[in-house]
Amino acid sequence: MNVNVPDERLVFVDLETAGLKPWRPIIEIAAIAVDSNQRELERFEAKIQFERKFANAKSLRKASYSPQRWEKEAKPAGDVMKEFTDLLRRHATVDQLSAKGRVFRVAQLVAHNGVFDGAFLSAWYDRYDEFLPASPRVFCTLQRAIWLFHEDKSLTPPPDFSLRTLCHYFGVSLRACEAHEALNDVRATVDLYRAIAQHRQSMMRPPLHACG
Template sequence: MPGPGFAVVDLETTGLFTGGHDRVIEIAVVHTDENGTITGEWETLVNPQRHVGAEHVHGIRAADLIDAPTFADIADDLVDLLAGRVLVAHNARFDRGFLAAEFGRTPHPLPDDAPTLCTMQLARDLIPGAGRSLADCCAAFDIPLDNAHRALVDAHATAELLGGYIASTDREFWYARIDRALNVGWPPLSHLSRRERWVARGASAASVPFLQRIAERLPDVSGPAEHIEYLALLDRCLIDRHLSEHESRQLAAVANELGIGRDTATRLHVEYLDQLATVAWSDGVLSATEVADLAAVAALLQVPDALLTAALAPREPAETVSTTDAATTPGAFTLPPGAMVVLTGEMSRPRAELESALTAAGYRVAGAVSKKVSLLIAADPDSLSGKARKAREYGIPVVGESHLARLL
């Protein structure tokens, strides 16, 4: 009787090089029996603890990975899913190389003798002339492949392709590999499977509007001092007119810590928008750029359209900001000449060019984050890089590359 069968794997990664800093950011495992029939499938995002790489290719944002486990967190789970099975992948050299590198950072090295099959290499003999891509191979068997570059989609299609290969060839070839897999010695598990920690794409809390994360308190236990502290943090988070997932979580956590309920937070957001409009009207003119800016803030703070319209209504230039403390005045954060800034991530412009522009504008560019740094400029404001983690630890604002235009 053949063993349990095959484990079809597909990965999404930050890049192409296993020997460098590239890491796995999504993994899917599909089980099939000895005949190629699918018997189970699992997927999770993986926090790489670094930049996510080519987001336009894999479609995974840093914000999606905040709640995801690290590879070390799921290593035991993967051993449980892979042990005793033949490892299968399309372009197996790539996937196995990354798995070996990731497992090599844990107490569970990937066994050298674990048998692997590559559906891309097998296509040369089984479907000659079909092409090497997964899409080409699947087309030869009329296997649908929608939403490619999502790990579970590609792994499922590869598993169906494997089933087509098995059905059209001598079973002894496949059974021999399964027998070999049963004799491979995998390291013992340190705990039972914990796949409930796995986070599939789209399951992250990042999709929940941050206002909904603020507790509904009855009664609200906050006062003016707490409101000023919350508004000051809100102003800092809105420096670049973007609320990253990290900033959203920080706002919700601070609101809950200060005893600010959801209704109070909603009122404070409206007040903040009104103060911002007052500042914009201070010269007697509301430009198209300022209107767009106010609309952007209203959307981020979930201020209803009717209240945005009211905030845009003309007001006297002499009107002052209605606030109990100057610290809550929108735009209070400033970056004075000589301030130290740090860059992180792959920007749309060459790093050297950006550093030269910042230096010419009177800022100092540092290579590492310290408490002397005033601002971190990131390709992705939710960056998972070491610099971004350190900046958040120090309370240094993290803004997107688009904010460079404001600085320069």
């Protein structure tokens, strides 16, 4: 019997920004699209040109910003936005209803601290007067982890819910030297999501009883 499995894709995203407020520039973006079985379909990464006068120096240091690397590798923000938009449209599987009643599809984003990344992406697209083809509800692995520790009382919660702390807790590789680089962080976010999903599946399995 053939069973039609919904093509419910997820697009994991990570941003490195030049500050904590959404009006600050996004300086790096990375994304990994996965299918309904969490298999990777496509990945994307780009450094973005920005004006230093709008950046916070402390945030640049945390984001592992290097003037030499950005001079060599960064692309104009408009070009990066177009590439990212095309990726979202290729993996758009969420139905939305327009004001005129027309059904169209957008991508489902996932991020660690989705409120933060969602606000920056929305502000970025608004500045360019472009439509962000993604659901306004960004799934959040930070919130998913909080729920997991609420659901499974056998787990001792970690001291915090940062990406690096949770990756260490669930055995996901993310070394200190790799953190705060967008592609490393988004790869770790995908692996963290898989680890949480695997743990939940093990919670739902019935206990094995020995035969007498």
